[in-house]
Amino acid sequence: MREPTHTYTSAKVVLELLQRRISHPRIKEVIDEVEALQSLGPNHILMVTGPTGVGKTTLAHSLLTRILKSHADAMQQDAGLIPVLLIEARATSEAEFNWKLFYADILEQLEVTPGMPAGVEYGVDPHTNRVYRPSGRSKNTAAGLRKKVERALQHRGVKVLMIDEGGHFTNVSEVRMKRQTDALKSLSNCAGCQIILFGSYDILSISRLSAQLARRIKEIHFARYRSDSIDDTLVFERVLQRIEHDAQGFFGGLLLENAKLLHANTLGCVGTLMDVVRGFASRAQHADAVTQDLLERCLLTEGQHIAILEEIRQGELRFESEFVKSGKARKVA
Known part of the structure; x- marks a missing residue:
């Protein structure tokens, strides 16, 4: 003994x-493939999938750091530029995916700090220099927040929106899953940013929901x-x-x-x-x-x-x- x-x-x-x-060769392989497919543009969703525990969150943070470094010069010239966001699709106790929470999380990351230019067009208070959330019911709906998110992503120059825990979009019926995936694809198109979805193998069902999604979603295998x-x-x-x-x-x-x-x-x-x-x-x-x-x-x-x-x-x-x-x-x- x-x-x-x-x-x-x-x-x-x-x-x-x-x-x-900890970085390792498989992460580099997947990042290389992601970068090769990014030229497809906002009309496509890149879906990075692999086993539970393979290191998808580590991969997402590595990719985030890499994208930020590639835009370092532009960010120095434009203090309001946010080229990439990493958001977690949070699970809640609700039966449906909480889009209002998802949009609010995006807006929170797009809030500006003192000294940065205010984007009044998409709801930044010019006095406090923070994202303005009106109390009126009509603008606090999911649709109202969605419009605000589109404008915020455009004005901040977001090129890539990375979404971790993508499986939380799939814990619904196929009809609702298709609707939610269509909403993501539409957000990508309207905001002009590339969406990269990270999740375990359960998210693979998304790209089989329709011929349109099968064509627009590119699966990237993060293998063990x-x-x-x-x-x-x-x-x-x-x-x-x-x-x-x-x-x-x-x-x-x-x-x-x-x-x-x-x-x-x-x-x-x-x-x-x-x-x-x-x-x-x-x-x-x-x-x-x-x-x-x-x-x-x-x-x-x-x-x-x-x-x-x-x-x-x-x-x-x-x-x-x-x-x-x-x-x-x-x-x-």
Whole structure:
């Protein structure tokens, strides 16, 4: 039985380090594909989808940073320019998707700060320099907020509207889902901005609702690192090496020793891996030691593993034709 490994770096420091988003090759691959398709313009919705825990939120933030850097000069010249927004499609206790909340979240991000030019045309108070929300019933409807959002996006020069947790648009009937997706497509057209929707495999049903949506939605697969691929296995191990390095010896090489176990248990999803590692570090902090037993307690349970694997099987089948065309048809593992 492995002896407890006493740590060289405090668990508190390691837990802080583990809150940082970790970049890896799959993120770069997806960003390259997104950038290649952005030239399609506002008439298309880019839909980035992958397994639960693959790292879609990390990808969204990486893309956000990249777009902001590409517009840095223009933003210096125009203090009111906001080239990209990242919004979460928030879930509520309501049966329907809350469009008023969604529009309000967008308007909140488009509020200006002192010194920035006010866009009076779309409801910015010239005295306070903040987005003006009238109290009248007619302008606080979803339709009224929608019009305000369109104008705000136009005047702020928003080129890309990224929406995380896109699955919250799909928790309705197909009729309502189509209506909601049409509303997003219309917002993209009217505001002149590209929409990028992030979500798990459940959002794939959106592009099959009609021929028009099938043509206008471009699916981008954010794939996991598969255990039946030598290249994927090597990359996953390099991710573990990076975590071990950043943790400055805290894990004592235990993560790399358990590379196969971690790869199989987390199904090659880096986001899930980071959840397991953070839980491990937290338990190690409490126990003041790093042990095999503590690591194994942090793994996905059999029930969790089965549920995630089933979602992956169904989702990856949608992209199976791509594997076949490239001569890389594989068994899901």
